[in-house]
Amino acid sequence: MRLRRSLPLIFATPLLAGCGRQSALDAASPQQHKIVLLFWVMTGVAAFGVALILSLLWLGWRRRNRNEAPGGQRRATVLLILLGVVAPIVSLSALFVWSDVFVLRATSAPKPSSTALTVEVIGHQWWWEVRYLGTPAVTANEIHIPAGERVNLVGRTADVIHSFWVPELNRKIDLIPGRTNRIVLDATHPGRYRGQCYEFCGLQHAHMGLWVVADPPARFRAWLAQQGRPATAGGEGRDAFLAEACASCHTIRGTPASGDAGPDLTHLASRQTIAGALLPNTRQGLTDWIDDPQHFKPGNHMPALGLPQSEIRSIVAYLERLK
Numbered sequence: 001m002r003l004r005r006s007l008p009l010i011f012a013t014p015l016l017a018g019c020g021r022q023s024a025l026d027a028a029s030p031q032q033h034k035i036v037l038l039f040w041v042m043t044g045v046a047a048f049g050v051a052l053i054l055s056l057l058w059l060g061w062r063r064r065n066r067n068e069a070p071g072g073q074r075r076a077t078v079l080l081i082l083l084g085v086v087a088p089i090v091s092l093s094a095l096f097v098w099s100d101v102f103v104l105r106a107t108s109a110p111k112p113s114s115t116a117l118t119v120e121v122i123g124h125q126w127w128w129e130v131r132y133l134g135t136p137a138v139t140a141n142e143i144h145i146p147a148g149e150r151v152n153l154v155g156r157t158a159d160v161i162h163s164f165w166v167p168e169l170n171r172k173i174d175l176i177p178g179r180t181n182r183i184v185l186d187a188t189h190p191g192r193y194r195g196q197c198y199e200f201c202g203l204q205h206a207h208m209g210l211w212v213v214a215d216p217p218a219r220f221r222a223w224l225a226q227q228g229r230p231a232t233a234g235g236e237g238r239d240a241f242l243a244e245a246c247a248s249c250h251t252i253r254g255t256p257a258s259g260d261a262g263p264d265l266t267h268l269a270s271r272q273t274i275a276g277a278l279l280p281n282t283r284q285g286l287t288d289w290i291d292d293p294q295h296f297k298p299g300n301h302m303p304a305l306g307l308p309q310s311e312i313r314s315i316v317a318y319l320e321r322l323k
Ligand code: CUA
Pocket: 123, 124, 126, 161, 162, 163, 197, 198, 199, 200, 201, 202, 205, 206, 208
């Protein structure tokens, strides 16, 4: 019964979320364009090499019964040195310099002076905490950035090794305990880009997704200002949320709830998904998640509290007002 109820929800998530293709070949930033070009050139060079070797093999096989022409041995040696030594050294060195010197440099940590905004992303089992340095804004699983502006993304982890990857925007960086890694996010156009944890980090590694939303700059500034404000919603469900265990794991700025085990929920209603981009942020999604989080993501840190349906309904009503 539970499964039948949850399947449509899980399949509906990509539809509601706008069908991210999550393809590294779908470049949406200058950095990813460089990576895609490198990929195709490397693929082309490799394909040419394979074709060349296969045709030489074929040629040799066809001439297997011929007598050796005068000077044939020398020509074969020259050909061997040219194709077997010189060509690989030249082509591999050229590709190495291009990828390691130019592409890697263009896609790695941005110069401090080249970015105006720093976003800190902290990996958790199994969700993403997102902080906007210099502002009180804290969110989860959904990173808003201004389109057409370079953003300095700083990656850390709260527990095990994770890897932050948004294939349409840039290469991946690992989030390693005790270290910070940086990368530039630079979406050319407004849009939604799906990301995924790319380092096995436990049972729900596959359900550690995220969205990067590139907004037009003015809309982004308004969003950031809104996310920095404390929650003002009151009324139905607020007291239940604060009285139950919810408040000991989640923060809602502007209320006594200040737990840090789970995502900050101050403006939960402004997000499109919950639970590491697994479920749509709808009344049904929230209700099912609170009712039995272990059913959707076995092993995650949120327990089923066994709350009566009426109480879940009123807590969901409160969460829906956290715009
Ligand atoms: Cu986090 Cu895989």
